[in-house]
Amino acid sequence: MEEFTPEQTVVLSRGEDCILSNRPISLPDNVKMKRYRQEFRIRFCEGLLARRILIAEGATEASAFPVACRLLAELNPEKYSSLEALGVCIVDADGESNIPGMAKLYRELGKRTFAICDKQEENNKALIKEQVELLLMHEEKGFENMVLSGTTEVALKRFVARIDWPHHLAQKYPDPEVKALEALKEYFMWAKANWGIADFIAQCCETEIPTWLRDAALQLKAACEPMPEAAMNMCVMHEAGTDATH
Numbered sequence: 001m002e003e004f005t006p007e008q009t010v011v012l013s014r015g016e017d018c019i020l021s022n023r024p025i026s027l028p029d030n031v032k033m034k035r036y037r038q039e040f041r042i043r044f045c046e047g048l049l050a051r052r053i054l055i056a057e058g059a060t061e062a063s064a065f066p067v068a069c070r071l072l073a074e075l076n077p078e079k080y081s082s083l084e085a086l087g088v089c090i091v092d093a094d095g096e097s098n099i100p101g102m103a104k105l106y107r108e109l110g111k112r113t114f115a116i117c118d119k120q121e122e123n124n125k126a127l128i129k130e131q132v133e134l135l136l137m138h139e140e141k142g143f144e145n146m147v148l149s150g151t152t153e154v155a156l157k158r159f160v161a162r163i164d165w166p167h168h169l170a171q172k173y174p175d176p177e178v179k180a181l182e183a184l185k186e187y188f189m190w191a192k193a194n195w196g197i198a199d200f201i202a203q204c205c206e207t208e209i210p211t212w213l214r215d216a217a218l219q220l221k222a223a224c225e226p227m228p229e230a231a232m233n234m235c236v237m238h239e240a241g242t243d244a245t246h
Contacts, residue, residue, distance in 0.1 A: 001045060006036065011048060013110040023109050028101035050089035052224060053106045055099050055132070057117035059193035060143045062092040065116055067198040068213045069220075075206045080217050086224040088114070096124060103131035114220060118142060134223045136216040144188040147197055148181060150210025156180040159200050166190060 001009065006025035014020050025048070027036055036044060047053050056062040065083075072080035083090060093102045096117055103113045115128050116136040129135050140146040148156070160176045160183065169176075169186055176183040188196045201209060 001048065006033075009048075011109045013051070015110065021110070026105070026108060028104050031101055031105060044091075046089050047091045047106055047111070048109070050087065050111065052086065052088045052112045053103075053114070054083070054088050054090045054220070055093050055103045055106075055113065055115045056090050057093060057096050057099060057115075058143075059092050059094075060197055061116050062090050063193075063195050064143065064147075064198040064201055065213070065216070066090055068201050068209055069217045071202060071204070072206065072209065072214065072217050080214075081221045081224075083220075086221060088220065088224065096120060100124070100127040100131050103128065107131050112224075114223065116216065118146075134219060136219060138212045138216075144185070144192070144197055146212060147200065147210055148185060148188070150212055151200075151204065152208050153180065155200075155204050155208040156184060159203055160184065162203065163187070163199075 006027060009025050010022040011025065012020060012022050027033065054065075056065065069080065070082040070084070073082040073085065091102060091106075093099045099115055099117060103115060107113045113132045114134045114136065115132045117128070118137070118141055119139050120128065120137060125135070125137070138146045140149065157177050157180050160180045165173070165176065165187070169183065169190065172186075173179060173183040184200075188200075190196075201213075206214070
């Protein structure tokens with residue numbers, strides 16, 4: 001795929017009517033050709049091949065939310081599902097202003113699009129909602145703040161004892177358990193986009209994972225429920241008819 005330009009590439013998809021169609025790739029205004037080529041492997045390739053796309057505001061959401069969903073599915077498989085099981089590809093938009101354009105790119109290719117982000121100004125929120133069928137938006141300014149305010153003191157202190165503290169923070173907080181919340185705020189900012197929050201979530205039990213994350217996982221699962229049996233049977237019949245004609 002990397003060898004071809006967007007004009008030389010089409011995306012195949014089968015809709016709810018079971019008809020196979022193709023769509024050309026049309027880059028939105030905020031995705032220039034140079035960016036498309038430079039970031040193809042990290043931001044576009046997997047999304048072009050997936051049916052369901054979750055556009056994440058940044059690297060923290062893109063690394064932490066899949067970890068939360070996977071852990072919840074392991075802890076309570078009857079209730080939750082991992083993104084992999086749902087067939088959802090998460091794509092880092094690299095900034096809140098890029099979410100609408102990225103979502104538009106994939107929506108116009110026939111993908112089902114969702115988004116996860118911090119609290120947005122009304123204008124950008126409206127732009128995002130125009131391009132996605134589900135917006136997962138918490139009310140905090142910063143994913144780290146949402147996690148820290150929604151977890152438990154036990155989980156914070158357990159994580160504090162497990163990590164290797166960088167030198168400058170070890171000097172500032174010689175006994176970080178005493179000020180676990182304050183120390184971890186600084187640690188997560190230092191480790192931002194480097195799996196700091198994802199590592200914290202990975203050591204939580206179900207009740208220690210913030211309620212917002214648990215609810216978001218359930219909302220996404222509900223949105224991705226399999227199509228009705230009648231529609232599935234129709235697709236099977238259509239496929240059988242197609243095979244017979246060949």
